[in-house]
Each structure stands twice: as structure tokens, then as C-alpha cells.
Amino acid sequence: MEHKLIRKKTRAIHIGKVKVGDLAPIIVQSMTCTDTRDVQATACQINVLADAGCEIVRVAVVDTVAAQAIAEIKKGITIPLIADIHFDYRLAIEAMKHGAHGIRINPGNIAKENLKEIIEIAKRDDIAIRIGINAGSLEKDLLEKYHKPTASALVESALRSVDFFEANGFRNLKLSLKSSDVLTTIESYRLIAKETDYPLHLGVTEAGSKIASAVKSSIGIGSLLQAGIGDTIRVSVTGDPLPEVEIAYSILRALGLRSVGVNIISCPTCGRCEIDLSALVAEVEKRLVGIKENFTVALMGCVVNGPGEASEADIGIAGGKGSGILFKKGKVIGKVMQNDFVETLMKHVDILRKEISAEATENSTPH
């Protein structure tokens, strides 16, 4: 790689068997939108997320029944689970007792005495805690001091909590400082990264629907990762969480930070395009979901410029009226009829995947 981002080294924590921080791969998280009390629906959604590459999942704990459901949910899933707690410290304790691998709280909303109780159990059971500072639920005195939830206000809130945890002998921490404002988010993490070496969980909160979130999260998370900041990320999307995982990996792939999944490049289509490229891209995208091998597929709308412009792709099609050209690693390898675009491409994707696996095996065999 020509451009290698230099990551800021943080201390490591573990959520279940997943390491976060200390230059471990940047971990992709998501959060369920099911009713946590519905064990089957929640476990099912977690498994769909895990199949797509989600490595840690968070569930909302609204009451004691939800906290107790964690023990059952865990039986049906393979990735670590974090319990998300608002306000009620008893739910944090209940969630830990029922096997949560980590909890997320906003300590500013919990009385000191109750926090100490949480800390004792987390210490005993070796459970990591995320201090989740959120612009929308800042302590009242900080809001008064800063007038609004500025980056400095978020940082002061986080450091205040960190101090309390450290004073109580607890360092198994991860921090997040989220705002729905992208620039405030970026500034907050930049500031806190200078102040502590705890692993950072990145995210822009209330980012909106798929496209809106893709924009805000890519700018917010993307800028920080480029600055070497961030150990785990969560993209927030309203509704079905599956796109959260897809967008997260797209961000990590674009920055060369995780080589997982297929990168599709496709021209924007212009007056030169003679095929329905949009439909072709949609169909191919669907067929490539869940593939873990990392390679680039090019789908180009014109035979003249296509193969040249996509010469860096591992495999691709440049479509013309009636027929197109199939190319692999910059070389034309055949002509394809329009009706066979998808099937022929997928056949060659399978061959490519086998080649990638064979190469990986060869590289891992001792000589």
C-alpha cells in the first residue's frame, strides 16, 4: 500500500474473546432493533448481523426481563454481546449477572454510589464498560458551563467519569463521545485522543436513514480513522441494522484498514452508456453480499473507456449494446452476451475466490 495510516496505540480491552485497542483490527459493531425481551427475534437478528461481519453486538436493556433475556440470547449467538443501559443502574447489574460481555452506560446519569456497585461487579467478572457520552444527555452543570454540548463539554464529561472509575481502581474502559453534529463528533474524539489512551468507540449519533448516515458516518468516522484515531466503530442507521455493518466495512475498505468483502466500482453512467448499468450493479451487489474475500469488481457502461478505466480491478465487465467485454486483472479474457453478464461474471468470481483461497493457503504453508 502506498498510503499507510498510522494508528494511535491505545491500551487493550476484551469484550468476550474480541480484543479492542492496542492496534488490533478495527472492530465492527452494530445494535439490534428488536425487542430484547424477544429472545428468538433478537438472536436471529444478531446472527444475520454476524454473518455480514458484525463482530460485537449491542442490545437495549429496557427492563429486568430484557436484562434476564441476555442469558438466553447468548446461547443462540457466536459474537460478544454488550448491554446498553440508560439511567437505571440496577439494569446494568442485572445484565452483568446474566452474562453480558460488556455494558455501555453514561455515568453522568447515574448516582456515584450506584456506579460503585456497578464497578465492583464489573471488576469481579472482568467485564469491560463503555463510558458513552452523548451530546443529548450531558450533565446539567456542563450544559450550563458551555451553554451547549460542545466538543469541550463532551470531553470534560468523559474525563470526569474516567477519573471516577480510576479512583475506584477500574481501568477496563472504552470511551465514546457522540454528537449528531459531525464536526462536533470529530473534534470531541480528536481532543479526547490527546488526553487518554483508552480505546475509542467511534460513531456519529442519530445519523438518519441509510444515505444520510452513510454521508455523516463516513465523514465523521472516516476523518478520525485517517487521523489514526478509533479502535471500534458503529455506524448508526435508522431501522434495520444490517446496512450499519455494510457501511462500516465500506468505510474500512475505502481507507485500506480492513480487507474484507468485495469492492464494487461502477461508472456513473453518462450519455455513452448503452446498458441498464444501475440494474446490473444492483443485481451483482446482491450476489456478492456476504463474501469475505477481498477483491474489486468493475461494472462499466461503455466498451471504449470501460476496460481502461477499470484496469486496476480484479475482474470486470464493460457492457455495450447486446454484448460486452469480460476482463481480469487488466486483460480482456472474453466477449459476453448481454443476457449472460451476471452469470458469466459470477462464474469468474467463483474462480477468483478459489485462486485467492489457494494463494492464502500457499502463503500460510511453511516452506
Add this chain to the structure above:
Amino acid sequence: MEHKLIRKKTRAIHIGKVKVGDLAPIIVQSMTCTDTRDVQATACQINVLADAGCEIVRVAVVDTVAAQAIAEIKKGITIPLIADIHFDYRLAIEAMKHGAHGIRINPGNIAKENLKEIIEIAKRDDIAIRIGINAGSLEKDLLEKYHKPTASALVESALRSVDFFEANGFRNLKLSLKSSDVLTTIESYRLIAKETDYPLHLGVTEAGSKIASAVKSSIGIGSLLQAGIGDTIRVSVTGDPLPEVEIAYSILRALGLRSVGVNIISCPTCGRCEIDLSALVAEVEKRLVGIKENFTVALMGCVVNGPGEASEADIGIAGGKGSGILFKKGKVIGKVMQNDFVETLMKHVDILRKEISAEATENSTPH
């Protein structure tokens, strides 16, 4: 604003009546996907793009008929038009003769003598030229020198062309250095910004479908804008170009660079959410399309955390089962039944827009 980006000052050029560079607002561009020879379809698509905020449009010129169509298309549109030329210099000349406000060429693909002919006409008619360097169509000698289209290769190609134009007394230029690789794109523009003061047209090429492009463009364009680099942007999306404009403004809004259009924040929904927030967001997004006033609408899935977390929004709804809360500028202003969420919100959006207009009028009235 707490965070004010410092823009790099460039020299100004004009595309028709639109100024690009020299700290003018960052201009949003798009490109048609119609057959340029189809005058009505092309003018119609341009008007849809212009309504959404597109400020300069580009059309592909595939042959002489397409070049001649420009004169007719111009009669039906209100924004400046740029002709996109690949290889054939005669089409550039033909497009300029038929009234193109600007042309985009890759000079590396055109013979020197023919380039001189283009320059003479552009000089005579005061037409700006974009030198459009593209990783997929780099000069052969540069590909040999650098082995692949690296950032340095793209920059050398651009500077070589700039030298030729300057030697021929032409400075009415704008530059772009696009790659489908996000990090190469970022690096190329960072390097060229140090070398010249020509206005820069930013874009990640072949960025893919809506979500993929939103991610790559937001990281690529977003990182550069944060570094103060870029005078005009084009987001490439495969298929219908309308999302290009929407994503472009989302990027500019997120960075506080253009105050145009509505910012929607909405929570990711979790186990606490009791309404179909996803459907609500989709409906409200649709209703807010095309609004030019800049304000923030919050759509939250729970009555407990919603109003607090969205206190920075201008207006919002926090939905619960059966009914929800309407809030404005951090204050609860009423209770709304679930069936009336959209209509009530839109009624208050109208009031808000009138307030914004009244305020703008008041501020522009001399005292």
C-alpha cells in the same frame, strides 16, 4: 460556528455566470445520464437536477450530433452546461461552437496541435476548460514510469498539461485528479493543491451505487474539504444522477460549508423504539425534498430519551406507542397522535420556514 474550516484561496474562473474558486461557495455539479442527442430528455433531466440544487451540469458528447444538441438544450435550461469530451478534439470544438459554457478534456489523450486549436477557440469565446486527469486513462509513459496510477503519476500528468496550457497563454483552467481509489484521490488533490492555485473540481470516480458512492465520496471529498481543498464537487453515482446532488449537499451541510436544505437526524432505533421510525423517516424525507431553507428536523423513536437527545434540533417528534411529543428548539410544544405525526410535523415545518424567511427579510432590511 465553533468549527470554521479555512479554505485554500484559488484563482477564480467562471462557468457561464457561476463563479468557481476564490472562496466562492463550493459549487455542486452533476452529470446527465440521458443520450445528449435527445434534447428534450436531457433538458428535462437537467431541470430536475437544477431544482434539487445542481449549479453546473455536464453532458457527455459522443458525436457531432450530441455537440450540436447543446445549442438546443441550452434554450430549455437555466444552469451552465459543460461538455465532456473523450479523445476526439473536434467534438470539443464543435461543443464550444454550439455554446458550451465549459469543456472537460483529458489533454493527455489529445495531440498537441489539436489542443492548440481547442485553446484558441476557448480563448476567443472565454470558455473555461477542466483538465480532467483520471487514473484509468493516464498517459502511457507515466504509467511506465510509476508502474500504476499513483497520486504522483496523476499530479505529474496534470502539471504537464497545465504547463502546456500556460505556454500557450491560457489560464482559464480548473483541475481534477480522479481515481476510484479513495486514498489515491485524497493524496492526489493534496499534492496538486500545493503546486498550483487553479480551482479544483473534487470527485471520486466510478464510486458505485448510492450507498457505496455516499461512503467513498464522503470520505474522499469530505477529507479534502476539511483540509480546505476544493472549489466544486461532483459525487458520482451509477444510474439516475439525482442522488448525486442530494449526497453532495449532505456532505457540504455536514461540514458546515453550505446551509442549504433540511438536515434530518433520527435515532438508529433500538429495543426501546415502539413505532415504525424507518417508515416515518422515509415519508418525512420525501416531503422535505427540494426545501432550500436550512434547518434540522429530529425524528426520535422514544419519548424518554428523544426530546433530550434531539434538543439541538429546530423541530422534532419523539414517537411513542399511540402518541408522541412535538418539540421545537428544545421545548415541548404539544402531544400528537401517531396517525397525525407527518401532517402535524409538516404544518410546523411550514410555520418554521415562514419564520426563517421573515428573519432573513428582517436581516436584509436596512435600519
